[in-house]
Amino acid sequence: xxxxxxxxxxxxxxxxxxxxxxxxELFADIPTSLRSSPLRLDPPEPEQLLMNRLAGLAAKNKVDxxxxxxxxxxxxxxxxxxxxxxxxxxxxxAYTPYQPEVSQGTLQSIxxxxxxxxxxxxxxxxxxxxxxxxxxTAEAALMTCxxxxxxxxxxxxxxxxxxxxxxxxxxxGAGLGIEELxxxxxxxxxxxxxxxxxxxxxxxxxxxVAGVVLAQPSFYGLLEHMADASKLTHAAGALFxxxxxxxxxxxxxPPAAYGADIAAGEGQALGIPPQYGGPYLGILxxxxxxxxxxxxxxxxxxxxxxxxxxxxxxxxxxxxxxxREKAASNICTNQTLLALAASLWLSALGPHGLRDxxxxxxxxxxxxxxxxxxxxxxxxHAGAYLxxxxxxxxxxxxxxxxxxxxxxxxxxxxxxxxxxxPGLADxxxxxxTEVTTGDDIATFAREIGEVLATPAPADRxxxxx
Amino acid sequence: xxxSDLRYTKDHEWVRVDGDTATIGVTDFAANQLGDVVFVDLxxxxxxVEQFATFGVVESVxxxxxxxxxxxxxxxxxxxxxxxxxxxxxxxxxGEGWMIRVKxxxxxxxxxxxxxxxxEKLTAEA
Numbered sequence: 001x002x003x004x005x006x007x008x009x010x011x012x013x014x015x016x017x018x019x020x021x022x023x024x025e026l027f028a029d030i031p032t033s034l035r036s037s038p039l040r041l042d043p044p045e046p047e048q049l050l051m052n053r054l055a056g057l058a059a060k061n062k063v064d065x066x067x068x069x070x071x072x073x074x075x076x077x078x079x080x081x082x083x084x085x086x087x088x089x090x091x092x093x094a095y096t097p098y099q100p101e102v103s104q105g106t107l108q109s110i111x112x113x114x115x116x117x118x119x120x121x122x123x124x125x126x127x128x129x130x131x132x133x134x135x136x137t138a139e140a141a142l143m144t145c146x147x148x149x150x151x152x153x154x155x156x157x158x159x160x161x162x163x164x165x166x167x168x169x170x171x172x173g174a175g176l177g178i179e180e181l182x183x184x185x186x187x188x189x190x191x192x193x194x195x196x197x198x199x200x201x202x203x204x205x206x207x208x209v210a211g212v213v214l215a216q217p218s219f220y221g222l223l224e225h226m227a228d229a230s231k232l233t234h235a236a237g238a239l240f241x242x243x244x245x246x247x248x249x250x251x252x253x254p255p256a257a258y259g260a261d262i263a264a265g266e267g268q269a270l271g272i273p274p275q276y277g278g279p280y281l282g283i284l285x286x287x288x289x290x291x292x293x294x295x296x297x298x299x300x301x302x303x304x305x306x307x308x309x310x311x312x313x314x315x316x317x318x319x320x321x322x323x324r325e326k327a328a329s330n331i332c333t334n335q336t337l338l339a340l341a342a343s344l345w346l347s348a349l350g351p352h353g354l355r356d357x358x359x360x361x362x363x364x365x366x367x368x369x370x371x372x373x374x375x376x377x378x379x380x381h382a383g384a385y386l387x388x389x390x391x392x393x394x395x396x397x398x399x400x401x402x403x404x405x406x407x408x409x410x411x412x413x414x415x416x417x418x419x420x421x422p423g424l425a426d427x428x429x430x431x432x433t434e435v436t437t438g439d440d441i442a443t444f445a446r447e448i449g450e451v452l453a454t455p456a457p458a459d460r461x462x463x464x465x
Numbered sequence: 466x467x468x469s470d471l472r473y474t475k476d477h478e479w480v481r482v483d484g485d486t487a488t489i490g491v492t493d494f495a496a497n498q499l500g501d502v503v504f505v506d507l508x509x510x511x512x513x514v515e516q517f518a519t520f521g522v523v524e525s526v527x528x529x530x531x532x533x534x535x536x537x538x539x540x541x542x543x544x545x546x547x548x549x550x551x552x553x554x555x556x557x558x559x560g561e562g563w564m565i566r567v568k569x570x571x572x573x574x575x576x577x578x579x580x581x582x583x584x585e586k587l588t589a590e591a
Binding site for chain 2: 292317
């Protein structure tokens with residue numbers, strides 16, 4: 001077999017075999033609006049000039065901001081040993097190997113990752129990882145449908161909006177139903193999932209529910225009543241899915257404690273820097289009775305013919321290379337390198353270190369709350385939070401922009417992230433972790449206090465459309 | 466030798482008819498082809514199965530195969546022993562390795578199945 005590209009003569013021969021004159025004819029069925037236009041590339045430049053140009057572009061990134069942005073991706077300190085070990089070329093594959101048992105080291109690293117996550121969530125089975133938290137959440141929801149033979153899933157509106165969008169994409173294609181659960185509008189429980197509505201939706205015997213999906217902490221940073229939601233869900237014969245932030249599990253009850261059948265989440269916080277568009281790490285775990293429903297690869301530990309410890313791919317009958325269209329999923333590319341980063345980070349910190357990280361983040365967040373309150377910026381919701389919360393800020397988008405110019409990334413503009421959520425048009429979602437400094441907090445409070453006290457020039461204040 | 470009192474599908478399921486109850490399993494030939502069976506996924510009692518449609522899944526160390534119902538009807542019994550002892554499918558496919566019992570809806574469907582001689586011929590060609 002030749003590895004050279006097709007020559008024009010090759011193409012002509014193939015077209016002749018198809019009875020066609022041109023490649024365009026081959027693609028005639030694709031509407032022109034969907035075809036790519038010809039690439040318009042600038043002429044080549046010398047390497048040195050190109051480097052200068054790219055350096056100029058890179059310099060536009062603002063990397064020295066006092067950042068309070070979380071909303072699903074969190075900054076944490078990562079000891080240098082994590083990156084140092086990741087630099088080893090032996091690890092450089094995004095995938096599990098195709099001749100897996102030959103690569104005992106890779107399998108062991110996946111097994112260690114699964115074991116660490118199993119300890120965090122308290123569930124029996126952990127997959128070798130998925131693309132990201134959104135993909136893992138969608139797979140969790142699909143698992144509830146396969147396991148129960150039902151086709152209706154309820155997801156809280158306090159689950160990350162991106163995750164809900166991915167859920168809609170997965171469910172639309174599968175012909176399954178996804179319904180959103182509203183949030184309590186006011187009072188002490190404001191912003192948490194409305195459990196009275198959950199109970200009503202679950203009681204529709206005509207249209208039984210397969211699974212219920214809640215996040216802990218929620219997208220708004222609030223703590224949900226997971227045990228109550230889980231109990232209601234199980235009473236209706238449905239499965240309960242907890243979307244979790246793994247660092248929080250060092251101080252919050254693990255999903256197993258409130259009877260979650262499946263846990264899904266974004267593993268980025270485990271020592272992976274926040275980076276635009278990923279790569280991130282999808283965490284997925286379940287109880288043993290659901291093991292044949294979990295998608296993706298599983299690594300197990302066994303003994304070889306000589307009685308020595310060995311790692312193997314296990315329960316592969318769920319997977320696409322064996323079951324094809326009946327596989328548990330056909331979207332199960334895993335993120336082995338990122339899972340390794342998470343394992344290294346967790347191992348470097350240890351259980352006490354992880355608890356310190358979570359507790360310190362919570363302490364920083366409560367300092368942040370007090371500092372903001374001192375300049376008149378108050379929380380939107382009354383309930384308990386861990387390290388992230390929403391604050392009421394008039395003209396939030398304009399204030400956010402103004403603060404960016406003053407060196408502060410003031411979290412997330414909720415009017416843009418969740419435009420359809422009532423009562424959040426003038427709100428910012430802010431977070432703190434152990435890397436948030438007291439200086440950062442003081443700067444944020446001072447600058448936002450000034451911005452809010454100064455009547456902004458008319459051309460600067462923009463009411464969100 | 467395949468038992469002469471059973472009927473068979475081309476997909477290697479057997480059925481034993483007793484009154485209006487049909488007991489269903491997979492043949493010794495199928496069990497051998499599969500290798501060591503490690504898991505059998507069966508429908509719940511009360512579910513309806515349809516002739517020649519999938520009613521479950523059998524998983525061995527090297528393959529996963531769908532199970533096809535020889536006759537239509539309602540599931541009235543499931544072999545719970547297979548949950549902890551799936552190897553019964555290999556050791557006693559026509560006895561303790563049975564899978565489900567079905568209340569037969571249409572007895573005429575039995576006539577569409579292979580008899581022992583027909584099934585033996587099929588496996589001899591395989």
